[in-house]
Amino acid sequence: MKTLETFRGRHTELISLYIPSGHNIQEIMNMLKQEYALTQNVKSRTTRHNVLNALEKTMNHLRLFKKTPPNGLVIFCGNVSKTEGQPEIKLWSVEPPQPLAQKIYWCDQNFVLDPLKDMIREREVYGLIVIDTSGSDIGLLKGKKVILEKHIDSLVPGKTSKGGWSQQRYQRIREEAKNEHLKKTGEVASKIFSEEKDLKGVIIGGPGPLKERFKEGEYLDYRLQNKVLGVVDTSYTSIQGLQEIIQRGESLIQEASATKERHIMEEFFEHLKKDDGLSVYGLEEVEHALDYGAVKTLLISEGFNWTRAKLTCSCGYSVEKDVNLDRVEKCPKCGKEMTIEEEKDLIEMLSERAKSLGSEVEIISIDSREGEQFKEIGGIGAILRYKIV
Ligand SMILES: [Zn+2]
Structure with missing residues (x-):
């Protein structure tokens, strides 16, 4: 995505195509054929030429599919050359991580990402x-969206007794109702949160002191307890309260991911220092460890700049292999610089493979000294479950 973001077409010549899951691929093909016909009318010769080429390449790629993949398909294609007059039409094909609902065909100066x-x-x-004490609201933050999942009314009576009860008795009833409310909130929240397998953390908020009691009293399921990132003050309850949590809890979220990352990097470098064989780095070593199913945590740097590419040379030689985009690939036959014909998302492929083997995957930022160091040794590594030979 980072690479794709950097491309600016000279003209409106970059194609983004989103095919929803379950969509008829032949219908898309027909649409592309129509676009092809329309593009013949484009006045500028270079733009016309580039768009036609991109459309052809996209259609050729689509022919590889008998039907749309389960989650749909996204294709980006267009001239990404930085030199005028020397077009370089590239294509990226992505199978989205979740079912895609929108159909998009767009031709513009940048890709629709x-x-x-x-x-x-x-x-x-x-x-x-x-x-x-008035109630609680349980929600989820998914991406940038805050979703209210459940509201619970509390049965805690107001602060002062209205009936003829003694103040002491009244306080006791109130206390019991508070406990009930804390318990109920804990149960409902635990149920909602444990259904989210990518839950990164939990933040608790509220206007009064009950939120602290909720945290201290460990009302959440014990498996969720260590995911509690902290408690923040809010002025409101309901959806506004949930949104306030995000504003005020942002530092908690950032801190949590930074802390986790720091711990992982410490563990990784510790094994390297001890030379106990439980940390490996470099693409080949990591793939080897994946073959053994030995990877506990797969680590990929933000600065990891490799891709699985189909390379071609003007002499006719072509090969598919993993390449570092920071380096120039020379043809082994004639020594000329080869061009990347097609790219597959290596990071996505490695992550999917690791996940299917039960490994965790962590993207390591380059903001810390360790992260920087990690990038320098290749930007890919793994902490292993056991030593391999
Ligand atoms: Zn060659």
Whole structure:
């Protein structure tokens, strides 16, 4: 996505195609044929030429599919050359992580990336609880969206007794109702949160002191307890309260992911220092460890700049292999610079493979000293479950 974001077409010549899951692929093909016919009318010769080429390449790629993949398909294609007059038409094909609902065909000066970006962001989920004596609201933060999942009314009576009860007795009843409310909130929230398998953390908020009691009293399921990132003050309850949690809890979220990352990097470098064989780095070593199913945590740097590419040379030689985009690939036959014909998302492929083997996947930022160091040794590594030979 980062690479795609950097491309600016000279003209409106970059194609973004989003095919929803279950959509008839032949229908898309027909639409592209129509676009092809329309493009013949484009006045500028270079733009026309580039768009036609991109459309052809896209249609050729689509022919590889008998039907749309389960989650749909996204294709980006167009001239990404930085030199005028020397077009370089590239194609990226992505199978989205979740079922795609929108159909988009767009030809512009840049690629349409937002729907895909939102989808990726949505994989990060946080649990939110706003609680006070009047009630509680349980919600989820998915990507940028705050969703109110459940409102619970409390049965806690007001602060002062209206009936003929003694103040002492009244306080006791009130206390019991508070406990009930805390318990109920804990149960309902635990049920909602444990259904989210990508839950990164839980933040608790509310206007009064009950939120602290909720945290201290460990009312959440014990498996969720260590995901509690902290408690924040809010002025409101309900959906406004949940939104306030996000504003005020943002530092908690950032801190949590930074802390987790720091711990992982410490563990990784510790094994390297001890030379106990439980940390490996470099693409080949990591793939080897994946083959063994030995990877506990797969680590990929934000600065990891490799891709699985189909390379071609003007002499006719072609090969598919993993390449570092920072380097120039020379043809082994004639020594000329080869061009990337097609790219597959190596990070996505490695992550999917790791996940299917039960490994965790962590993207490591380059903001810390360790992160920077990690990038320098290749930007890919793994902490292993056991030593392999
Ligand atoms: Zn060659």
